[in-house]
Amino acid sequence: MKKNILVVGSVALDSVETIHGRTNKSLGGSAVHFSLSASHFAPVRIVGVVGRDFPKPFRTLLKRRNIDLEGMQIMPGKTFHWKGRYDRDFKNATTIATQLNVFEQFKPKLSGVHSKCGVLFLANIDPDLQWDVLKQMDRPRLVACDTMNYWISLKNASLKRLLSKVNLFFVNEEEARQLTKEYNLITAAKKLMRIGPQAVVIKRGDSGSILFYGKEVLAMPAHPVEKVVDPTGAGDTFAGGFMGYLAAAPDWRNCATLKRAMAYGTVLSSFSVENFSVRRTEKLSNPEIALRYLDYTRSLAVS
Amino acid sequence: MKKNILVVGSVALDSVETIHGRTNKSLGGSAVHFSLSASHFAPVRIVGVVGRDFPKPFRTLLKRRNIDLEGMQIMPGKTFHWKGRYDRDFKNATTIATQLNVFEQFKPKLSGVHSKCGVLFLANIDPDLQWDVLKQMDRPRLVACDTMNYWISLKNASLKRLLSKVNLFFVNEEEARQLTKEYNLITAAKKLMRIGPQAVVIKRGDSGSILFYGKEVLAMPAHPVEKVVDPTGAGDTFAGGFMGYLAAAPDWRNCATLKRAMAYGTVLSSFSVENFSVRRTEKLSNPEIALRYLDYTRSLAVS
Numbered sequence: 001m002k003k004n005i006l007v008v009g010s011v012a013l014d015s016v017e018t019i020h021g022r023t024n025k026s027l028g029g030s031a032v033h034f035s036l037s038a039s040h041f042a043p044v045r046i047v048g049v050v051g052r053d054f055p056k057p058f059r060t061l062l063k064r065r066n067i068d069l070e071g072m073q074i075m076p077g078k079t080f081h082w083k084g085r086y087d088r089d090f091k092n093a094t095t096i097a098t099q100l101n102v103f104e105q106f107k108p109k110l111s112g113v114h115s116k117c118g119v120l121f122l123a124n125i126d127p128d129l130q131w132d133v134l135k136q137m138d139r140p141r142l143v144a145c146d147t148m149n150y151w152i153s154l155k156n157a158s159l160k161r162l163l164s165k166v167n168l169f170f171v172n173e174e175e176a177r178q179l180t181k182e183y184n185l186i187t188a189a190k191k192l193m194r195i196g197p198q199a200v201v202i203k204r205g206d207s208g209s210i211l212f213y214g215k216e217v218l219a220m221p222a223h224p225v226e227k228v229v230d231p232t233g234a235g236d237t238f239a240g241g242f243m244g245y246l247a248a249a250p251d252w253r254n255c256a257t258l259k260r261a262m263a264y265g266t267v268l269s270s271f272s273v274e275n276f277s278v279r280r281t282e283k284l285s286n287p288e289i290a291l292r293y294l295d296y297t298r299s300l301a302v303s
Numbered sequence: 304m305k306k307n308i309l310v311v312g313s314v315a316l317d318s319v320e321t322i323h324g325r326t327n328k329s330l331g332g333s334a335v336h337f338s339l340s341a342s343h344f345a346p347v348r349i350v351g352v353v354g355r356d357f358p359k360p361f362r363t364l365l366k367r368r369n370i371d372l373e374g375m376q377i378m379p380g381k382t383f384h385w386k387g388r389y390d391r392d393f394k395n396a397t398t399i400a401t402q403l404n405v406f407e408q409f410k411p412k413l414s415g416v417h418s419k420c421g422v423l424f425l426a427n428i429d430p431d432l433q434w435d436v437l438k439q440m441d442r443p444r445l446v447a448c449d450t451m452n453y454w455i456s457l458k459n460a461s462l463k464r465l466l467s468k469v470n471l472f473f474v475n476e477e478e479a480r481q482l483t484k485e486y487n488l489i490t491a492a493k494k495l496m497r498i499g500p501q502a503v504v505i506k507r508g509d510s511g512s513i514l515f516y517g518k519e520v521l522a523m524p525a526h527p528v529e530k531v532v533d534p535t536g537a538g539d540t541f542a543g544g545f546m547g548y549l550a551a552a553p554d555w556r557n558c559a560t561l562k563r564a565m566a567y568g569t570v571l572s573s574f575s576v577e578n579f580s581v582r583r584t585e586k587l588s589n590p591e592i593a594l595r596y597l598d599y600t601r602s603l604a605v606s
Contacts, residue, residue, distance in 0.1 A: 088486050183391050186529040207510035208524050218602045219524035221511050226489040256606050263605045297605040299521045302566045303559050 002118035002141060003042045005247045007031045008108050008133045009123025009236075011048040011072060015083040016276060018090070020229045026277035027058045029080065030123035030146070033233030036281045037240025037268045038121075039065040040289060042247035045114060047071035047133070051078040051102045061282055071114055075102040090231045090273075091205065110136040119247040122166070123236060124148045127158040134165060142252050144168035144243055146235070152179050164196035167252075170239050173204050185210060186217060199258065201242065201265075203235050211262050216255055220262055223270035223296050230276040234269045237281060241268030263300075267292045305421035305444060306345045308550050310334045311411050311436045312426025312539075314351040314375060318386040319579060321393070323532045329580035330361045332383065333426035333449070336536030339584045340543025340571040341424075342368040343592060345550035348417060350374035350436070354381040354405045364585055374417055378405040393534045393576075394508065413439040422550040425469070426539060427451045430461040437468060445555050447471035447546055449538070455482050467499035470555075473542050476507045488513060489520060502561065504545065504568075506538050514565050519558055523565055526573035526599050533579045537572045540584060544571030566603075570595045 014028030035044045045068040052074060062069060080103035083096040108129060115138045122130040122145035130145055137143070143166045151159050152175060159179075163169060169192060173185060182188040189200045189212040199213040206228075208221040242265035246252040249261070267289060274280045317331030338347045348371040355377060365372060383406035386399040411432060418441045425433040425448035433448055440446070446469045454462050455478060462482075466472060472495060476488060485491040492503045492515040502516040509531075511524040545568035549555040552564070570592060577583045 184529060184531070186527055204510070207507070208522070210524075210527060216602075217527050219511070219527050220603075221513075221522035221524045224489055224513060224520050224522050226487055228487070259605050299519075300523070300603040300605060302562050302600040302603060 001113075001116045003247050004117040005038050005042050005044045005119040005121060005243060006047060006110075006114050006117035006137075007034050007038070007044060007121045007123060008047045008130070009034065009121075009125055010080055010103060011046065011050050011054070012080040012082055012103075013054075014232060014277060015081070016230055016232055017085040018230050019086075019088050020227070021276065023230075023276045025081065027061065028082065028233060028277055030233070030236045032062070032278065033236035033272065033281070034121060034123055034240040034243070035062065035067045036065055036278055037237040037272070038244030038247070039067050040241070040268075040284070040286060041244030041264070042119070044068065044244075045071060045117060047108050047110065047114060049073045049075055049102050049106045052076060054079045061278070065282070071108075071111065075105065077102040084232075086231065090228055093232070108133050118142065119243060120144070121239065121243050122146070122162070123239075124151075127151050127155050127162045131158065131162050134162070142167050142243075142246060144170060144239070146170045146239060147175065149175055149178055160195055163192070166197050168199045168201065169197040170201050170203060170235070170242075172235070173202050176200075176202050186212075189217075198253070201262065203238060205231070205234075209238070209262060209266065211258055213255060213258055218255075218259060218262070220266055220300070223266055223292065225270050225273055228273045231273050232277070234273050237272040238265040238269035241265040263293060263297055264289075267296050270296075304416075304419045306550050307420040308341050308345050308347045308422045308424060308546060309350060309413075309417050309420035309440075310337050310341070310347060310424045310426060311350045311433070312337065312424075312428055313383055313406060314349070314353050314357070315383040315385055315406075316357075317535060317580060318384070319533055319535050320388040321533050321579075322389075322391050323530070324579065326533075326579045328384065330364065331385065331536060331580055333536070333539045335365070335581065336539035336575065336584070337424060337426055337543040337546070338365065338370045339368055339581055340540040340575070341547035341550070342370050343571075343587070343589060344544070344547030344567070345422070347371065347547075348374060348420060350411050350413065350417060352376045352378055352405050352409045354378060357382045364581070368585070374411075374414065378408065380405040387535075389534065393531055396535070411436050421445065422546060423447070424542065424546050425449070425465070426542075427454075430454050430458050430465045434461065434465050437465070445470050445546075445549060447473060447542070449473045449542060450478065452478055452481055463498055466495070469500050471502045471504065472500040473504050473506060473538070473545075475538070476505050479503075479505050489515075492520075501556070504565065506541060508534070508537075512541070512565060512569065514561055516558060516561055521558075521562060521565070523569055523603070526569055526595065528573050528576055531576045534576050536581070537576050540575035541568040541572035544568040566596060566600055567592075570599055573599075
C-alpha cells in the first residue's frame with residue numbers, strides 16, 4: 001500500500017466555455033483530474049461524492065484507468081456542478097454558476113484500505129475536511145495538499161494548521177502571495193515552508209512552476225502549447241503527474257526525484273489543456289507521455 | 304572584426320523609483336545595458352548620442368569594460384532623460400517624463416570600423432533609423448533587433464521592412480501579440496518568422512523567455528531573484544548576454560548554441576535587476592557569471 005495514492009477532492013460536472021467552444025456537464029473536479037494524471041504512475045483511490053445523476057460512462061472512464069472508486073459515495077441529489085467561462089488569455093475563469101449540491105454534505109470517511117495508502121493528496125476542499133481526512137490516515141509516507149483563495153480568506157487558521165502537517169504544498173502564485181502577504185515568490189515560499197511543508201510548489205500557469213525544497217529553488221517553464229482549449233483542471237493534472245511520480249519513486253526526499261516529478265507534472269498538464277474536460281488525458285498513452293517528457297527535458301538541457 | 308558587436312541605441316540618464324528606492328539621472332539606455340552585458344563575451348562598439356551634460360564618470364565606466372565609444376557622439380544640448388516609476392509587481396513602468404533632448408536629432412552615421420562589425424544589434428529606436436544603419440553595414444554575419452509598442456503602432460510598415468532583413472528578433476510577449484494580432488505565442492512567433500527572422504526570442508519578464516528557431520520551440524524560466532530592485536534595462540541586458548555569446552561562438556545557426564546564448568542572457572538579466580541602473584552589471588566579474596550560469600543550467604537539467 002506504500003505506493004497507493006489516496007486523493008480526496010471534488011468530482012464534478014463542468015460546463016465550460018472558451019474561445020474554442022463549450023462543454024455541457026462534462027467530467028471534472030479536482031479528484032478526477034488528479035487521478036487520471038496520477039494513474040499513469042501508481043494505483044489511485046478516490047474519496048469523493050457524486051449525486052444520482054452522475055453518468056455511468058464517467059465511472060467506466062475512471063475505472064478503465066484502474067482508478068478505485070470504492071470511496072466515491074453516491075448520495076441522493078445532484079453532482080457538484082460548475083459553470084464557467086474563460087477569456088482569450090485563459091488567465092481568469094468567470095464563474096457563471098456553482099451548484100455544490102451533494103458536495104455540500106461531503107464528510108469524507110476513510111475505510112481501512114484508504115487509511116493505509118502511503119501517499120495522500122488533499123485536493124482543494126475545506127481545510128477542516130482536509131484535516132479530518134489527514135487524522136484518519138495511518139502513518140502516510142507523503143502528504144500533499146492544495147487550496148484556493150476562498151479558504152485562505154475564510155479559513156486561514158484551519159489552513160495553517162493543515163499546512164503544519166503536510167510535506168508538500170501546491171499553490172498558485174496569487175494564492176501564495178495572498179497567504180503570505182509577500183509579493184516575491186522566493187520570500188513567500190520561505191514563509192510557507194516555515195509553517196510546515198518541506199517542499200512548496202508554486203504553480204504559475206503558462207509561466208511554469210517553481211519548486212522550493214530546503215535551500216533549493218528550481219524554476220521550470222511550462223511546455224509551450226499552440227492551441228490551449230480549456231485550462232480547467234490543469235493544476236490538478238500537474239499535481240497528479242507530480243504526486244504519481246513521487247508515489248512510484250523509492251524516496252521522494254531527493255532533489256533529482258522532485259525535479260523529475262515536476263517535469264512529469266508539467267508534461268501531463270500540457271496535455272490536459274489541449275482539449276475540454278478530460279478528453280485529452282483520458283486516452284493518453286504511456287508512450288505519448290514518455291515522448292513529450294523526453295522532448296521537454298531535452299529542451300531544458302543546456303549542453 | 305567578425306566577433307565585434309555594433310550596438311545602435313539609446314544612451315540615457317534614468318530617474319527611476321521602485322519600492323526599494325530611487326535614482327536620479329543614473330546611467331541607462333538600451334545601448335548601455337546591452338553593451339555592459341555583451342562586453343563579457345566580445346568587443347562592443349556603441350553608436351549613440353549624448354548631450355554635453357553626460358557625466359565623465361559614465362564614459363569611464365563604459366570604457367573600463369572595454370566598450371568602444373568612438374561612435375558615441377556628443378551634441379550640444381542635454382542627454383536623453385527618462386523618468387519612471389514601477390509598481391510593486393514591476394510589470395508596468397509608469398512614465399513620468401520622457402525628454403528626448405539630443406536623441407531627437409539622432410542620425411546614426413557609421414565609420415568604416417563600425418560598418419565592418421560582424422554582429423549588429425539594433426536596439427529599440429525608430430525602425431527607419433534601424434534600417435538606415437543596416438544599409439550602412441558591410442555584410443554582417445548576424446543582425447538582431449528589438450522594438451517597442453510605440454513603433455509597432457506608428458511605424459508598422461517600416462518595422463516589417465526591417466524584420467524582413469534581420470536574423471534574430473527580440474520582442475516582449477505583449478509586443479509579439481500586438482504585432483501579429485495572435486494571442487498564442489507559438490502562433491505569433493510563426494507569423495513573425497514568416498516576415499523574415501530565422502529566430503525569434505519572446506521575452507516574458509519573470510516568466511522567462513521562449514526561443515523559436517526553425518521548428519524548435521524552447522522555453523526557459525527566469526532565474527528566480529529574491530529581491531528585484533529595478534527591472535529597467537533587463538531586456539537589453541538579456542539581449543546583450545545572448546548576442547555576446549553568439550558573437551563569440553563560431554556559428555550561431557545551431558540549436559545548442561542558441562540555447563546557451565539564451566541561458567547567458569537569462570543569467571545576465573537576473574543580475575541586472577538586483578540593483579538600480581547598471582550598479583550590479585558594471586562590476587560583474589566573469590567568475591560570478593560562470594557560477595550563476597552553472598547554477599542555472601544545472602537547475603534545469605532533469606537527470
